[in-house]
Amino acid sequence: MDTPRNTAPQPDARAEFLATVASRSQHGLRGDYSNMRDDYTVEQDYALYTPQQQDIWRRLYRRQHELLPGRACAAFASALARLDFADAIPRFDVVNEQLAVATNWQLVPVPGLLPDEVFFGHLAARRFPVTVWIRAPEEFDYIVEPDIFHDFFGHVPLLFDSRIADYLQAYGLGGLKAKRLDALKYLARLYWYTIEFGLVADPDGVRAYGAGILSSPGELRHAVESPDAQRERFDLIRVMQTRYLIDDFQKVYFVVDSFDQLFEETAPDFSLLYRALERLPELDP
Ligand code: PHE
Ligand code: FE
Numbered sequence: 176m177d178t179p180r181n182t183a184p185q186p187d188a189r190a191e192f193l194a195t196v197a198s199r200s201q202h203g204l205r206g207d208y209s210n211m212r213d214d215y216t217v218e219q220d221y222a223l224y225t226p227q228q229q230d231i232w233r234r235l236y237r238r239q240h241e242l243l244p245g246r247a248c249a250a251f252a253s254a255l256a257r258l259d260f261a262d263a264i265p266r267f268d269v270v271n272e273q274l275a276v277a278t279n280w281q282l283v284p285v286p287g288l289l290p291d292e293v294f295f296g297h298l299a300a301r302r303f304p305v306t307v308w309i310r311a312p313e314e315f316d317y318i319v320e321p322d323i324f325h326d327f328f329g330h331v332p333l334l335f336d337s338r339i340a341d342y343l344q345a346y347g348l349g350g351l352k353a354k355r356l357d358a359l360k361y362l363a364r365l366y367w368y369t370i371e372f373g374l375v376a377d378p379d380g381v382r383a384y385g386a387g388i389l390s391s392p393g394e395l396r397h398a399v400e401s402p403d404a405q406r407e408r409f410d411l412i413r414v415m416q417t418r419y420l421i422d423d424f425q426k427v428y429f430v431v432d433s434f435d436q437l438f439e440e441t442a443p444d445f446s447l448l449y450r451a452l453e454r455l456p457e458l459d460p
Contacts, residue, residue, distance in 0.1 A: 189215075192290045205320045206287030206308055215293050219267045219284040219307050228309050232264045235315070235324045238392055246399045247389055248375045248382035250339075250434070254332035264309065265327050274331075278340035282331065287320055292354055298347025303334055329386025330370075338434035339384075342441065343370065349445060358449035361415040368414045369437060374398065374406060374430040381406060381430055397424045406430050411440055412448070417458040426460050 189208075197203045211217050240261070243252055258270070267282050274280045283297060285304040297304050305326040310318045318325070333339040346366065353362040371387035372394075381399060383389050388398045397404055405427040407413070414429055431437045 188290070189213075196288065204287055205318075205322075206285075206306060208286045211286055214283075214297075215285050215289050215304070216283045217286055217307060221264075221266055224264050224309070227312070229263055231309055231312060231315070232324065233262060236261050236328065239328060239390065239395075242392055242395050243389075245380075246383055246395050248377050248384045249379075250336045251332050251384060251389060254335040255328075257335075258332065260327065264323065265331075267305065270327075270331065274334060277335045278337055280334045280340055282334075291350065291359060295347045295350030295354070298343050299351060300347070301340070301344050303330065303343070305331070325386065325390040329390035333384060333386075336434065338438050342434065342438050345438070345441065346370070349441075353445070353449070356446060356449055358445070358452075361449055361452050362445070364415050364417060364419060365411075365441070367419045368417070368429045369409075369431070372398070372419075372425050372428055373409075373437075374428045375434070376430055376432050384434075394424050398428050404428060409436065409440070412452070412455070413458070415448070415452055416455055418460050420460045 189211075193204065193208055208215075240255075243255075247255075258265070258273070267284055271281050274282065278301075280301045280303060282305045283302045284307045287306050287308070289297075289304055294304060306321055306323050308322055309324060310322045314322075334343070346362075350359070350362055353359050369385065371385045373383075373385040374381050374388075375384045376382075383395060383398055385398075388394050404425070407427060407429055409429045409431040417427065419425065
């Protein structure tokens with residue numbers, strides 16, 4: 176697959192993004208966008224992490240790690256075991272050397288949420304944006320935006336899986352196309368119900384591979400074990416029709432047989448599908 180160059184936004188596009196996000200959300204943007212480059216990347220200034228922040232990382236890691244057996248998918252557990260994330264906030268440059276060998280992906284440090292087309296542009300070039308800030312002690316159980324713990328712990332291990340690595344790049348390219356076709360709503364649901372909240376039928380049972388599940392203690396138990404959670408077989412059209420909840424556990428999760436199935440079922444051109452979806456009803460979460 177060819178990797179398009181990242182389209183650097185103009186400075187006024189940046190100002191507009193910051194103003195829109197800040198006015199739309201109640202809390203404003205959580206990260207510091209003042210020193211970013213045109214592609215929204217920043218430096219990870221490792222010396223700035225305080226001992227208290229390192230301690231928060233260790234406590235988050237320990238809590239989540241204990242919950243993984245029987246709940247996280249095998250690909251995630253084995254990749255995490257080979258990484259050295261337990262005792263300190265990970266360093267982007269160290270992980271990047273490992274990722275380059277494994278799947279030819281790179282992590283790029285960013286201040287926080289990004290405009291859609293910037294995010295897609297990074298994925299299309301096999302660059303995964305990871306937020307640099309970590310939550311404060313009073314945010315230990317709930318954060319308003321993804322922080323470095325969600326991004327690293329939840330997403331990075333599966334970037335070492337070649338199928339997920341290829342799927343994410345295809346997603347980025349598909350995102351740039353969906354934007355042109357005015358179909359981002361549908362494609363966003365696919366990301367949500369796979370990369371963030373996806374389940375996979377491992378040989379030992381249904382397990383989590385979505386980062387939103389894997390980085391949350393409550394949702395990990397809920398998604399895999401709760402009798403109140405609905406678990407449906409992955410169905411592309413159904414996924415794209417289904418709205419999602421952003422401030423509560425999901426009511427429905429979609430289970431793929433394998434990452435091969437996920438990759439293959441999303442490979443066909445979505446242009447016609449988007450048009451068909453406009454005539455189909457939206458489904459409640
Ligand atoms: N096949 C999709 C399209 O044509 C691209 C895509 C692939 C989107 C994988 C998401 C995930 O638009
Ligand atoms: Fe995420």
